Structures are given as structure tokens and as C-alpha cells.
Amino acid sequence: MPNNNSIIQTLSGGQIILRYNNITQFNVIGTSFNDTLNGGAGNDILTGDTGNDILNGGTGDDSLYGGSGNDTLTGGVGNDNLIFGDFSNFSTIGIDTITDFTKGSDRLLLSQRTFNQLTRNGDLTLKAHEFATINSSSSLEASLAGSSNALIVYNTTTGNLFYNADGAIAGFGTGGQFAKLSNKAQLDSSDFSIAMFVSTGGSSPFVPVP
Numbered sequence: 001m002p003n004n005n006s007i008i009q010t011l012s013g014g015q016i017i018l019r020y021n022n023i024t025q026f027n028v029i030g031t032s033f034n035d036t037l038n039g040g041a042g043n044d045i046l047t048g049d050t051g052n053d054i055l056n057g058g059t060g061d062d063s064l065y066g067g068s069g070n071d072t073l074t075g076g077v078g079n080d081n082l083i084f085g086d087f088s089n090f091s092t093i094g095i096d097t098i099t100d101f102t103k104g105s106d107r108l109l110l111s112q113r114t115f116n117q118l119t120r121n122g123d124l125t126l127k128a129h130e131f132a133t134i135n136s137s138s139s140l141e142a143s144l145a146g147s148s149n150a151l152i153v154y155n156t157t158t159g160n161l162f163y164n165a166d167g168a169i170a171g172f173g174t175g176g177q178f179a180k181l182s183n184k185a186q187l188d189s190s191d192f193s194i195a196m197f198v199s200t201g202g203s204s205p206f207v208p209v210p
Contacts, residue, residue, distance in 0.1 A: 028046055029049055030053055031050075032051055035053045036054040039057045039062055040060070045065075048066040048069065049067045052069040053071045053072070055072070057080055063083060068088075072099065080105070082106065084179065085113065086111050089114065097182055103185055107192070107193055108161075108179075109192075125190050126189040130151040135156050138160070150164060152189075156186075160177055160179075162178070
């Protein structure tokens with residue numbers, strides 16, 4: 001297969017381990033099984049769908065969306081978007097592990113419909129007062145994160161990331177944990193973008209819009 005090609009593919013059937021050579025861009029949607037999707041050198045879009053999936057962006061500026069399972073996301077080299085939520089309620093998403101978040105180049109892209117208590121600045125970033133960090137053991141983090149005034153709470157000790165939908169009221173309301181940064185990268189509100197999503201009606205399930 002020649003270079004400078006792209007591939008758009010929706011998968012079905014059993015567990016998928018997908019890798020192509022000499023493809024510069026992928027737009028791939030997985031299955032309801034536990035898929036492994038590997039991108040290439042281009043700006044890939046990898047969507048895990050349901051199942052506990054492994055998404056590897058490779059090089060390029062990639063967009064990785066695990067879907068509703070407990071997924072593992074590795075952006076690789078480039079300025080990558082790690083996407084959480086779409087048109088659904090928060091209860092439909094799992095807890096994804098991000099292996100290599102790089103502050104200043106990667107971005108956590110949250111659906112405003114799924115994370116429906118969040119607001120945003122004019123540049124689509126999360127408002128500063130809606131983000132907070134805690135430094136806690138795993139045994140205490142739920143209590144501390146669930147009683148924070150902030151809506152997005154990050155535990156710098158464990159790397160766990162929470163949506164605290166009801167603010168300072170004890171507990172998470174309709175929220176909860178949605179990600180873990182295994183490298184415990186530093187985060188602040190500027191690392192998050194809040195976007196609406198529209199259906200493309202095609203091979204990609206949605207695209208973010210202002």
C-alpha cells in the first residue's frame with residue numbers, strides 16, 4: 001500500500017487488534033469487544049466504542065476516545081486530544097487510564113453535555129475556579145474530592161481525576177471518577193477544553209465544535 005494514504009474504518013465482530021503500515025491517517029471505530037487500535041504517523045482519530053479498549057495514537061496530533069468502557073489511552077508523540085463523553089450522561093462512561101499525558105501539548109477534551117455542570121472561557125478552556133487539586137491517599141480521596149467546591153478535582157498523589165457534579169455537597173452527585181493519569185502529570189484548568197459535539201452521520205461518531 002503506498003504512502004500518503006488515509007483509512008476510515010468501522011469494525012465489527014470479535015476482539016480486534018488493528019495495525020496498518022504506510023498509512024498516514026486513521027479514522028477507526030472499534031467494536032463492543034476489547035479492542036486494540038494502533039495509529040500511525042498522521043493525525044489519527046481512534047474510537048474504542050464499548051469494551052475495555054487500548055488506543056495507541058503513535059506519532060501525529062491524535063484524538064483518542066475510549067467510549068464507555070475502562071480504556072487505556074496512549075497519545076504518543078504529538079499534540080493529542082483525550083476525549084471524554086459525547087451525547088450521553090456521565091453514568092455511561094468508564095474510567096480511562098491515560099499513560100503519557102504531556103502538559104502543554106496534550107489536552108483533555110470534555111463534552112459539555114456529559115459534564116453538564118461545567119462552564120468555559122471564550123477559548124473553550126475550563127474556568128479556573130471549577131478546577132482544584134488534592135494531595136491525598138486513595139482511601140481519603142473520594143471524601144475530599146466529593147466535598148470540594150470545584151467541579152473537576154485531580155488527586156496529584158494517585159493521578160485520579162474526578163467530576164464533582166454537585167460541588168461542595170458531600171459526594172459526587174451524578175459524577176465520579178472518569179480518568180487516571182498513570183504518570184501523575186501536573187494539571188491545571190488550562191489543560192481542559194469544554195466542547196459540544198455534533199454527529200457527522202458518517203464514519204466518525206462526532207466532532208467537537210465551539
